[in-house]
Amino acid sequence: MEESESTEAIRKRIISEAEKIGQEVVEEAKSKAAEILNEAGKRADEMKKSELEQIKKQMKNRSMQDLAEKTVAYHRRVQSQKSQIIDEAFEKAREKTLQYVKKTEYLETLKDLIVESAVGLGGGKLYVSVNQADRKKATDDLMKKLSKVVQKKTGNETELILDNDSLKAVGGAVVSTFDRQASIDNTFEARLERVIENAKAELEAILFK
Amino acid sequence: MIFEVFGLPKDFDDLVNDLRKLKATEDDAKKIVDAANVEAEKIIRDAEEAAASTISKTETEIRRATRGLREEADAEVAPEVNNLETAYAEEIKEIKSKASEKMDEAVSYVLERVLKAEV
Numbered sequence: 001m002e003e004s005e006s007t008e009a010i011r012k013r014i015i016s017e018a019e020k021i022g023q024e025v026v027e028e029a030k031s032k033a034a035e036i037l038n039e040a041g042k043r044a045d046e047m048k049k050s051e052l053e054q055i056k057k058q059m060k061n062r063s064m065q066d067l068a069e070k071t072v073a074y075h076r077r078v079q080s081q082k083s084q085i086i087d088e089a090f091e092k093a094r095e096k097t098l099q100y101v102k103k104t105e106y107l108e109t110l111k112d113l114i115v116e117s118a119v120g121l122g123g124g125k126l127y128v129s130v131n132q133a134d135r136k137k138a139t140d141d142l143m144k145k146l147s148k149v150v151q152k153k154t155g156n157e158t159e160l161i162l163d164n165d166s167l168k169a170v171g172g173a174v175v176s177t178f179d180r181q182a183s184i185d186n187t188f189e190a191r192l193e194r195v196i197e198n199a200k201a202e203l204e205a206i207l208f209k
Numbered sequence: 210m211i212f213e214v215f216g217l218p219k220d221f222d223d224l225v226n227d228l229r230k231l232k233a234t235e236d237d238a239k240k241i242v243d244a245a246n247v248e249a250e251k252i253i254r255d256a257e258e259a260a261a262s263t264i265s266k267t268e269t270e271i272r273r274a275t276r277g278l279r280e281e282a283d284a285e286v287a288p289e290v291n292n293l294e295t296a297y298a299e300e301i302k303e304i305k306s307k308a309s310e311k312m313d314e315a316v317s318y319v320l321e322r323v324l325k326a327e328v
Contacts, residue, residue, distance in 0.1 A: 005228040011234040018238030022245030033256030040260030044267035055275050056282075063282035081301055085308045092312070093319035100324065109308045112326035117276030158298055188323055195322045206309045206315045 078090035086203050090196055097188045101171040105147055108175065113191075114138075115149050117184035123154035125178040127151065129163040134171065138162050 039109050100106055109126035110130070118126050143160045151158040160175075167174060169187035213221050221229070308315075 007230055008299070011230060014231070014238045016233045018241040022241045024246075025242070025245040025249045026252065029252040033252045036256040036260050040263040044263050047226070047267050047271060049262075051271055052278075053272055053273070056278050059275070059278040059282040060285075066283075067286045068291055070290055071270045074297050077297060078304070079299055080305055085304070085312075086315075089312060089315040090319060092316045093323065096316065096320050097323060100320070103269050109326070116326035147325070186326070191323045192297065193318070195319055199319065199322060203315050203318065206318055207311050208304055209307075 003111065081209060082204060085207060086200060089144060089203060089207065092191065093195075094188075094192055097170050097192070101133070101188075109172065110134060110137060111142070111146060113186040114173045114175060115153070117145070117148055117173060117186045118150040118158065118160060119153050120184045121175060121177055123150045123156035123158040123183060125159045126150075126161065127163045127176045127178065127180070128160050128173040129167050129176070131169050131171065132166040134173075135162065135166060138173075 032169035051178065100109075114128055118128075128138065128143065140162075143162055145159045147160045150160065161178075163176075167187060169189055172188060172189075174183055174185045212221070212224055
């Protein structure tokens with residue numbers, strides 16, 4: 001019996017050792033599992049804390065930027081509306097010039113525009129170009145008369161010569177030096193372009209204030 | 210033949226019998242350890258899955274929260290955005306009204322600049 005007990009004791013010890021090892025393995029696994037879960041929990045908390053904070057800032061910035069863009073778009077739309085209205089004013093003025101050339105007072109305007117150009121060039125021997133319809137108005141007599149006016153204003157002997165070529169313009173004139181090196185374009189079209197370039201602020205003040 | 214094991218005399222059959230028992234015990238012990246290893250692996254696997262699930266849930270929460278934060282941030286500026294629309298409508302109305310009143314004056318101004326030469 002003693003012999004069997006000794007073997008049994010060894011068996012029990014082996015089984016006990018195996019169970020102990022098994023328990024240790026399981027305990028170690030439990031400990032590692034707890035660590036894994038703990039780490040995951042920590043990471044989740046960090047994600048929530050850092051990412052949410054960052055996302056909150058991003059969302060706020062996005063909304064502010066959106067608002068800023070909408071504000072800029074608002075001003076752009078307002079400006080665009082104003083530009084359209086200003087363009088409308090220029091267009092109406094252009095249409096009025098078409099009517100104006102049919103009026104009697106246009107002749108005075110044409111004379112003034114020729115004189116202004118000729119004075120701008122300093123007088124001298126100058127070509128005057130007008131459109132086909134205005135050629136009838138720009139008689140030799142008128143040219144002589146205007147030459148005297150320019151001469152008086154510039155102090156230079158002046159001769160205005162009607163150019164053989166007709167302008168394609170609503171009204172006004174182009175005056176060139178005799179050598180064609182310099183000219184002043186005082187057609188209605190050119191003057192309107194200059195007004196469009198330079199008088200937008202004034203028009204804005206008239207129309208919108 | 211008599212052997213002496215742990216100070217006790219044993220015959221060959223007893224010895225073989227003991228060895229068989231011990232061998233069976235070793236197998237049992239191995240099974241116990243193997244089972245423990247299997248259980249341990251399952252514990253780790255379960256923990257890893259649970260951890261992955263936690264992270265996944267957190268990501269889902271963050272996505273949901275992001276939508277909420279976006280709506281919240283949009284809601285903060287919404288009154289100003291709406292004001293812009295209202296202000297635009299009012300300003301355009303005012304601009305058109307003033308422009309309509311002053312259009313003739315503006316056209317006359319342009320026309321005068323076009324027609325009036327500096328002589």
